[in-house]
Amino acid sequence: MSENSVGGSRSDGTDPSEGTETTGRLSRRLAVERLSSYWLGGAGYFAIGLFVFIVAVLTYQSIPILAAYPLSELLLSSNWDPAANEFGFLPAIVGTLYVAALSMAMGAPIAVLVAVYVAEYATGRTKTLVSTFIDVLAAIPSVIFGLVALVVVVPFVGNHLAPAVGADTTGLGILTVSLVMAIVVTPFMISLSVESLEAIPDELRESSLGVGATRWETVRSVLLRAAGPGIFSAVLLGFGRVFGATIVPAMLIGGQTQLPDSVFSTGQTLPTLIVNDFGELMSLPLTQSALIFVGLLLVVVVWLFNFGAALVRRRLQRRWQY
Amino acid sequence: MDRYAKQRAVGLAVRAATALVLAVMAVVIGVTLARGGRVLLADPAIAITPPGSRYMLEANGGFLHAMLGTAFIVGPATVVSMALAVSTAAYLQSDYSSERFSDAVNTFLNVLWGTPPIVYGVFVLTVVIAVGARTSLFFGIVAIAVFQYPIMTRYTDEALRSAPDTVREATYGLGATRFESAVVTARAALPGIVAGLIMGFARGVGDAATVLFTAGRSTRMPRGLFEPATTLPVLIFDQATSFNAEVRSHAYAASFVLIVIVLGLILASKLLAGRYARFAPGGRNS
Numbered sequence: 001m002s003e004n005s006v007g008g009s010r011s012d013g014t015d016p017s018e019g020t021e022t023t024g025r026l027s028r029r030l031a032v033e034r035l036s037s038y039w040l041g042g043a044g045y046f047a048i049g050l051f052v053f054i055v056a057v058l059t060y061q062s063i064p065i066l067a068a069y070p071l072s073e074l075l076l077s078s079n080w081d082p083a084a085n086e087f088g089f090l091p092a093i094v095g096t097l098y099v100a101a102l103s104m105a106m107g108a109p110i111a112v113l114v115a116v117y118v119a120e121y122a123t124g125r126t127k128t129l130v131s132t133f134i135d136v137l138a139a140i141p142s143v144i145f146g147l148v149a150l151v152v153v154v155p156f157v158g159n160h161l162a163p164a165v166g167a168d169t170t171g172l173g174i175l176t177v178s179l180v181m182a183i184v185v186t187p188f189m190i191s192l193s194v195e196s197l198e199a200i201p202d203e204l205r206e207s208s209l210g211v212g213a214t215r216w217e218t219v220r221s222v223l224l225r226a227a228g229p230g231i232f233s234a235v236l237l238g239f240g241r242v243f244g245a246t247i248v249p250a251m252l253i254g255g256q257t258q259l260p261d262s263v264f265s266t267g268q269t270l271p272t273l274i275v276n277d278f279g280e281l282m283s284l285p286l287t288q289s290a291l292i293f294v295g296l297l298l299v300v301v302v303w304l305f306n307f308g309a310a311l312v313r314r315r316l317q318r319r320w321q322y
Numbered sequence: 323m324d325r326y327a328k329q330r331a332v333g334l335a336v337r338a339a340t341a342l343v344l345a346v347m348a349v350v351i352g353v354t355l356a357r358g359g360r361v362l363l364a365d366p367a368i369a370i371t372p373p374g375s376r377y378m379l380e381a382n383g384g385f386l387h388a389m390l391g392t393a394f395i396v397g398p399a400t401v402v403s404m405a406l407a408v409s410t411a412a413y414l415q416s417d418y419s420s421e422r423f424s425d426a427v428n429t430f431l432n433v434l435w436g437t438p439p440i441v442y443g444v445f446v447l448t449v450v451i452a453v454g455a456r457t458s459l460f461f462g463i464v465a466i467a468v469f470q471y472p473i474m475t476r477y478t479d480e481a482l483r484s485a486p487d488t489v490r491e492a493t494y495g496l497g498a499t500r501f502e503s504a505v506v507t508a509r510a511a512l513p514g515i516v517a518g519l520i521m522g523f524a525r526g527v528g529d530a531a532t533v534l535f536t537a538g539r540s541t542r543m544p545r546g547l548f549e550p551a552t553t554l555p556v557l558i559f560d561q562a563t564s565f566n567a568e569v570r571s572h573a574y575a576a577s578f579v580l581i582v583i584v585l586g587l588i589l590a591s592k593l594l595a596g597r598y599a600r601f602a603p604g605g606r607n608s
Binding site: 029030032033036037039040041042043044046047048050051054057058061110113114116117118121122130132133134135136137139140141142143144145146147148150151152183186187190214215216217219237240241243244245246247250251271274275288291292294295298299302303305306307310 | 325326328329332333335336337338339340342343344346347349350351353354357406409410412413414416418419423424426427429430431432433434436437438439440441442444445448449451452468471472475499500501502504521524525527528529530531534555558559562563573574577580581584585587588592
């Protein structure tokens with residue numbers, strides 16, 4: 001699309017531009033300079049243009065569903081039956097929030113501990129090795145996590161964990177998804193937190209240790225405070241990532257559109273709604289519009305999380321100054 | 323508990339948490355390699371055999387179609403989005419843009435970076451429906467390219483930022499234009515850019531949600547640019563929910579291939595980055 005139009009302007013770069021009287025190499029260099037600045041400027045606008053285009057397309061396509069039903073009914077009704085023209089997103093929204101909150105509760109503390117280890121405790125070879133392994137964990141495709149969870153986590157939850165607390169489940173459900181999503185998103189939060197811990201100037205560590213604080217006291221009252229905004233925004237970004245996760249929930253959540261009544265019950269998240277009803281997407285225009293609206297909802301929520309993370313970081317940075 | 327005991331306890335806790343995360347990684351990789359390896363060793367040919375006509379039901383043939391589909395979709399997508407990503411990052415880092423504008427672009431890039439892949443899938447599918455086409459290899463390429471673009475831009479931007487300022491100052495001092503200076507800076511940042519290219523490629527290879535709706539989820543060999551295709555992650559996703567145990571076992575074989583590709587790419591990016599660093603101006607050992 002817009003790449004092509006910008007690409008056209010670059011291919012002109014080989015023609016010496018007319019009008020410059022300067023002779024020889026300088027004029028050629030200046031022509032290259034001018035044309036490259038068009039190309040690079042276009043690439044800069046491309047980032048903004050892409051986002052605006054995505055939001056515009058999704059908004060335009062969700063107008064039919066928004067015109068047919070009031071927003072409050074879409075978000076607060078728990079009846080989801082596209083065949084009968086019932087579009088209530090509440091079960092999926094509750095399911096998504098459930099999964100996101102649970103996996104953050106499990107993943108965030110671990111992520112902070114590991115980040116402290118990598119940034120403050122590990123040294124030399126060990127540090128390189130551990131951070132490489134965390135990069136590896138972050139790069140493993142989520143479909144593989146789903147597949148491994150099917151043989152490891154699902155039987156564990158279904159045969160051991162659920163009977164132990166007296167629940168009855170096949171193993172597919174909210175808790176399983178949260179457990180796996182915590183694993184998926186932890187390395188991502190670790191590397192962001194390590195980044196903000198390592199950005200702290202060494203004088204802070206030195207002066208805290210110098211006045212007699214132990215290492216833990218330094219971490220708790222100096223480092224975690226100074227890196228607090230960064231860690232907090234890492235957790236918010238992780239939250240946003242779980243919110244939009246698709247493949248793992250689709251494989252493990254059981255895919256029943258109902259309001260979840262316990263952590264073991266099956267459910268639906270917003271992205272799995274899109275995956276599961278894909279078949280009908282082409283045929284019914286209103287369903288198509290409803291599912292595109294789910295996409296728009298995801299963009300808006302993630303946008304809010306990103307924006308919130310940036311805002312919190314700026315706010316807390318002013319409060320926790322060092 | 324006195325403060326020194328507390329310090330020891332915390333030291334233990336952070337080590338335990340790290341051990342837990344590394345153990346989880348070992349389990350994930352181990353289970354994939356062991357299970358997939360068993361299936362692949364029993365019948366190595368399934369990775370290079372085209373699928374039979376009822377492959378998803380009876381597991382006749384192999385999954386060559388997904389291997390080829392992955393190569394044909396992610397390869398071109400990486401080239402396209404790398405070209406765009408390098409340009410955008412160069413624009414942000416060099417003296418082409420005002421600080422305010424590059425801040426704004428960065429904000430949008432961050433939002434794009436955090437956008438769930440499924441949204442890109444829905445977006446491209448919406449475009450497909452709007453132009454009246456059908457899902458095909460081509461739209462798979464578009465979706466993956468859009469998905470990779472913010473990731474690669476972020477890596478490239480970081481790499482360019484880490485290039486020493488002296489490189490740029492020296493080029494300007496010699497009378498270079500902005501473009502020539504940007505080229506030299508890019509050369510100084512080459513290790514990071516190459517690592518970013520490989521990581522972007524790895525993310526593209528592993529992502530299922532973007533191509534799920536856009537490439538057509540085909541179970542036949544890809545036959546053309548505007549014909550349906552599939553990739554390994556989508557295939558694994560489909561196989562994992564099959565009722566046929568043999569099809570499910572093929573999912574492990576496919577994920578063996580996928581994880582070997584991804585781990586190989588990470589290794590390659592680490593090695594290449596170290597090797598290039600020696601030759602780049604301002605690099606580690608120059």
